[in-house]
Amino acid sequence: xxxxxxxxxxxxxxxxxxxxxxxxxxxxxxxxxxxxxxxxxxxxxxxxxxxxxxxxxxxxxxxxxxxxxxxxxxxxxxxxxxxxxxxxxxxxxxxxxxxxxxxxxxxxxxxxxxxxxxxxxxxxxxxxxxxxxxxxxxxxxxxxxxxxxxxxxxxxxxxxxxxxxxxxxxxxxxxxxxxxxxxxxxxxxxxxxxxxxxxxxxxxxxxxxxxxxxxxxxxxxxxxxxxxxxxxxxxxxxxxxxxxxxxxxxxxxxxxxxxxxxxxxxxxxxxxxxxxxxxxxxxxxxxxxxxxxxxxxxxxxxxxxxxxxxxxxxxxxxxxxxxxxxxxxxxxxxxxxxxxxxxxxxxxxxxxxxxxxxxxxxxxxxxxxxxxxxxxxxxxxxxxxxxxxxxxxxxxxxxxxxxxxxxxxxxxxxxxxxxxxxxxxxxxxxxxxxxxxxxxxxxxxxxxxxxxxxxxxxxxxxxxxxxxxxxxxxxxxxxxxxxxxxxxxxxxxxxxxxxxxxxxxxxxxxxxxxxxxxxxxxxxxxxxxxxxxxxxxxxxxxxxxxxxxxxxxxxxxxxxxxxxxxxxxxxxxxxxxxxxxxxxxxxxxxxxxxxxxxxxxxxxxxxxxxxxxxxxxxxxxxxxxxxxxxxxxxxxxxxxxxxxxxxxxxxxxxxxxxxxxxxxxxxxxxxxxxxxxxxxxxxxxxxxxxxxxxxxxxxxxxxxxxxxxxxxxxxxxxxxxxxxxxxxxxxxxxxxxxxxxxxxxxxxxxxxxxxxxxxxxxxxxxxxxxxxxxxxxxxxxxxxxxxxxxxxxxxxxxxxxxxxxxxxxxxxxxxxxxxxxxxxxxxxxxxxxxxxxxxxxxxxxxxxxxxxxxxxxxxxxxxxxxxxxxxxxxxxxxxxxxxxx
Amino acid sequence: xxxxxxxxxxxxxxxxxxxxxxxxxxxxxxxxxxxxxxxxxxxxxxxxxxxxxxxxxxxxxxxxxxxxxxxxxxxxxxxxxxxxxxxxxxxxxxxxxxxxxxxxxxxxxxxxx
Numbered sequence: 001x002x003x004x005x006x007x008x009x010x011x012x013x014x015x016x017x018x019x020x021x022x023x024x025x026x027x028x029x030x031x032x033x034x035x036x037x038x039x040x041x042x043x044x045x046x047x048x049x050x051x052x053x054x055x056x057x058x059x060x061x062x063x064x065x066x067x068x069x070x071x072x073x074x075x076x077x078x079x080x081x082x083x084x085x086x087x088x089x090x091x092x093x094x095x096x097x098x099x100x101x102x103x104x105x106x107x108x109x110x111x112x113x114x115x116x117x118x119x120x121x122x123x124x125x126x127x128x129x130x131x132x133x134x135x136x137x138x139x140x141x142x143x144x145x146x147x148x149x150x151x152x153x154x155x156x157x158x159x160x161x162x163x164x165x166x167x168x169x170x171x172x173x174x175x176x177x178x179x180x181x182x183x184x185x186x187x188x189x190x191x192x193x194x195x196x197x198x199x200x201x202x203x204x205x206x207x208x209x210x211x212x213x214x215x216x217x218x219x220x221x222x223x224x225x226x227x228x229x230x231x232x233x234x235x236x237x238x239x240x241x242x243x244x245x246x247x248x249x250x251x252x253x254x255x256x257x258x259x260x261x262x263x264x265x266x267x268x269x270x271x272x273x274x275x276x277x278x279x280x281x282x283x284x285x286x287x288x289x290x291x292x293x294x295x296x297x298x299x300x301x302x303x304x305x306x307x308x309x310x311x312x313x314x315x316x317x318x319x320x321x322x323x324x325x326x327x328x329x330x331x332x333x334x335x336x337x338x339x340x341x342x343x344x345x346x347x348x349x350x351x352x353x354x355x356x357x358x359x360x361x362x363x364x365x366x367x368x369x370x371x372x373x374x375x376x377x378x379x380x381x382x383x384x385x386x387x388x389x390x391x392x393x394x395x396x397x398x399x400x401x402x403x404x405x406x407x408x409x410x411x412x413x414x415x416x417x418x419x420x421x422x423x424x425x426x427x428x429x430x431x432x433x434x435x436x437x438x439x440x441x442x443x444x445x446x447x448x449x450x451x452x453x454x455x456x457x458x459x460x461x462x463x464x465x466x467x468x469x470x471x472x473x474x475x476x477x478x479x480x481x482x483x484x485x486x487x488x489x490x491x492x493x494x495x496x497x498x499x500x501x502x503x504x505x506x507x508x509x510x511x512x513x514x515x516x517x518x519x520x521x522x523x524x525x526x527x528x529x530x531x532x533x534x535x536x537x538x539x540x541x542x543x544x545x546x547x548x549x550x551x552x553x554x555x556x557x558x559x560x561x562x563x564x565x566x567x568x569x570x571x572x573x574x575x576x577x578x579x580x581x582x583x584x585x586x587x588x589x590x591x592x593x594x595x596x597x598x599x600x601x602x603x604x605x606x607x608x609x610x611x612x613x614x615x616x617x618x619x620x621x622x623x624x625x626x627x628x629x630x631x632x633x634x635x636x637x638x639x640x641x642x643x644x645x646x647x648x649x650x651x652x653x654x655x656x657x658x659x660x661x662x663x664x665x666x667x668x669x670x671x672x673x674x675x676x677x678x679x680x681x682x683x684x685x686x687x688x689x690x691x692x693x694x695x696x697x698x699x700x701x702x703x704x705x706x707x708x709x710x711x712x713x714x715x716x717x718x719x720x721x722x723x724x725x726x727x728x729x730x731x732x733x734x735x736x737x738x739x740x741x742x743x744x745x746x747x748x749x750x751x752x753x754x755x756x757x758x759x760x761x762x763x764x765x766x767x768x769x770x771x772x773x774x775x776x777x778x779x780x781x782x783x784x785x786x787x788x789x790x791x792x793x794x795x796x797x798x799x800x801x802x803x804x805x806x807x808x809x810x811x812x813x814x815x816x817x818x819x820x821x822x823x824x825x826x827x828x829x830x831x832x833x834x835x836x837x838x839x840x841x842x843x844x845x846x847x848x849x850x851x852x853x854x855x856x857x858x859x860x861x862x863x864x865x866x867x868x869x870x871x872x873x874x875x876x877x878x879x880x881x882x883x884x885x
Numbered sequence: 886x887x888x889x890x891x892x893x894x895x896x897x898x899x900x901x902x903x904x905x906x907x908x909x910x911x912x913x914x915x916x917x918x919x920x921x922x923x924x925x926x927x928x929x930x931x932x933x934x935x936x937x938x939x940x941x942x943x944x945x946x947x948x949x950x951x952x953x954x955x956x957x958x959x960x961x962x963x964x965x966x967x968x969x970x971x972x973x974x975x976x977x978x979x980x981x982x983x984x985x986x987x988x989x990x991x992x993x994x995x996x997x998x
Contacts, residue, residue: 024961026912028912028913029911032954033931056930061936064933064936065935068937068940
């Protein structure tokens with residue numbers, strides 16, 4: 001065996017050397033023989049002749065030797081690969097088109113696959129995932145059905161006692177200030193109940209998580225740090241555990257640091273106790289519950305227990321009898337990915353379509369090439385090339401293309417993943433994108449099988465070449481028609497149809513984005529900068545302190561050169577606002593009725609900074625103080641929906657912290673993210689504005705747990721300078737208050753529309769890619785048919801046909817194919833756009849103008865792509881054509 | 886020429902192994918040695934010798950080495966490898982058995998059946 005390997009290694013490593021050696025060996029043999037013959041008395045010339053003759057054909061013998069060594073197939077492979085590269089260099093246009101098509105399709109697929117992998121396929125980084133569940137509630141009233149993972153304190157209390165699983169509660173994530181030396185940094189804090197890390201199953205790297213005595217009202221202030229913030233802010237010092245740090249303006253004891261491998265959705269820098277209860281925050285659906293089944297419990301047991309404990313919780317919450325409510329357990333993994341699933345499915349379908357278009361394109365390019373090479377194939381068969389060697393040759397060519405294209409795809413995919421990594425985090429994909437083994441395997445299989453299929457089709461076609469026909473009649477003498485032409489026309493038609501489907505989808509999403517961007521904002525968004533900072537801070541637990549901060553910082557900001565006006569509000573337009581129940585009375589004597597509204601506290605000047613038009617009455621001014629009569633301003637939607645347009649300015653409202661307020665003004669609506677109606681990414685909701693001076697301390701504390709207030713500044717266009725000025729002004733009033741972010745109102749809008757933006761961009765770029773591939777396809781088919789029909793056109797011109805007519809003749813097939821493709825694609829699109837329904841606003845899925853516009857564009861572009869090669873016919877000289885061959 | 890025996894298929898390899906087992910030989914030497922040890926009864930077609938040599942070398946039964954011939958020419962010498970030796974022993978045994986069996990069969994008389 002070893003001898004054998006050595007021999008093979010030598011013959012592979014030194015092929016040239018071996019060849020020479022074989023020559024030498026045989027020459028030696030012949031010379032020796034000749035010598036012997038001469039010694040036996042044969043004449044020299046005769047001996048030479050006889051020696052050669054008896055030895056036989058040297059090159060045949062050499063070939064037989066190489067075959068004996070198992071090198072013949074290797075030789076042919078090397079020859080085929082060389083030949084394939086030479087062929088591709090000779091037609092760089094074809095090679096570039098195929099490689100680019102393959103590269104784009106495979107690269108794109110790799111990138112999107114890695115997103116799907118990170119978002120849907122890769123298991124969450126928690127042990128024994130199959131025992132980790134989310135507790136959801138399903139509510140049914142009449143035909144309405146609601147399934148939600150949001151839970152209240154009643155559910156928490158009921159499920160906490162369960163025997164078959166251990167449950168932990170999660171609250172929201174909000175920005176807070178972490179004191180570092182003499183300044184503060186703005187970090188993300190999540191509030192979780194005791195047992196959170198134990199339920200997820202990831203032990204802390206240092207220390208411990210909170211216990212039950214800390215996780216209840218009045219418990220000690222404790223905090224768990226993330227590994228990242230521990231390294232960044234505390235230099236990875238283990239003695240931090242057990243020390244006190246300044247968080248939210250109060251001392252907090254650090255009890256633990258998470259492990260380096262712990263990751264969860266969204267960025268969280270530290271965790272503090274949630275202290276779940278059934279009042280305040282816990283009275284509404286503000287928690288999420290995650291549970292881990294105990295090792296001796298089955299799914300069925302856990303499900304039953306959740307059901308019965310849930311029923312008790314609903315009983316205590318006094319859910320109306322018309323509502324059927326049920327507590328269920330859902331796999332945590334699935335619940336975590338539900339929001340992305342639909343979009344990723346659409347995305348992967350679109351990518352699949354682009355890939356399909358790409359494949360069709362390559363197939364059609366290969367077919368075209370196959371038909372122009374009929375003569376070459378005929379010649380090779382006539383010279384004795386067997387069908388096997390022909391198939392091997394063409395397959396090698398296809399594999400070389402597939403390999404180069406696959407490599408290009410891999411490089412493109414790698415670059416795309418690098419670029420996407422930064423983007424997808426903002427859209428809820430929190431696991432790292434990786435170009436991992438699975439992706440590589442899928443890519444490699446894809447590229448190889450695709451190129452193999454395409455290589456084989458023309459090869460099989462070539463084997464059926466009629467040698468005589470190809471040599472005598474082929475090569476530029478054909479006329480329109482033939483089987484391969486029909487096949488290619490069908491392929492290009494399919495390509496156009498698929499392209500139309502994608503174009504329609506992309507156009508609808510772009511339409512949606514434009515519609516939302518151009519919704520009347522209700523205020524003047526130009527030249528307004530907002531800065532936010534967290535006031536979830538012990539130093540700002542009283543109304544008085546908050547209002548002093550606002551007053552002093554606004555004074556400082558107004559002194560910045562270029563600032564026209566400034567104010568503070570809990571919210572600005574395009575954000576999600578605090579929702580709160582209110583009771584209204586349309587007169588002092590009338591009955592109160594309860595409804596829900598969004599609530600915003602503002603300082604005087606808020607409406608003028610944003611230029612929100614006042615429709616009736618007045619807005620706040622400096623006379624609305626803590627001691628003056630409590631007042632409120634409402635928006636038009638509030639007046640219409642809650643007060644039914646009746647006598648608003650004489651009405652009272654109990655809200656904004658359980659205070660009875662007189663309504664003194666009505667302002668115009670602004671766009672905001674919906675918290676109540678859930679219709680679209682931005683909409684107009686009822687809004688109640690109250691003066692910041694009249695907002696009770698308790699309401700401030702609650703609002704600041706969830707939201708960071710915003711300074712709004714109208715200033716000239718030098719944004720960078722203004723931003724730095726605002727930061728300096730705020731820190732001059734409170735050096736421990738870090739500014740979380742500074743944005744323009746346009747950026748606020750874009751942030752509210754980010755998911756629509758991403759939809760439009762993703763599908764839009766896929767559609768552009770599909771369009772360019774389809775254009776290449778149409779160009780290819782027309783260019784090829786022009787080449788094939790040159791002789792026919794020459795004869796026609798010689799017989800008196802006009803140039804215009806000839807060009808028309810050449811262009812027509814491409815245009816007809818694209819029209820047919822657009823019609824079929826339109827029908828396909830009409831059937832499939834309902835998939836997009838949930839993503840569209842301001843446009844119906846089957847929107848006639850969109851269908852017509854995309855179809856028209858596609859036809860015009862195809863016509864141009866057809867015209868380009870046809871224009872080459874202008875240089876056609878009938879005489880030279882007829883003299884050919 | 887009709888005094889020469891035709892080579893049975895597959896026997897060339899065996900003969901080559903036998904020839905080089907008697908000492909390293911170059912290709913032409915193998916040819917001469919086979920003629921010599923077969924008492925000139927067997928003649929090898931010259932062209933088919935080299936593919937056989939390459940095949941046996943590829944199979945690791947013989948090994949080659951460049952050396953100098955009797956008349957001081959550069960020549961490639963073949964020698965038997967260890968696996969070649971055991972193959973030769975096995976094939977020789979089988980050949981003896983085969984030729985004995987064929988001999989019995991062909992020498993059979995009607996009354997013996």
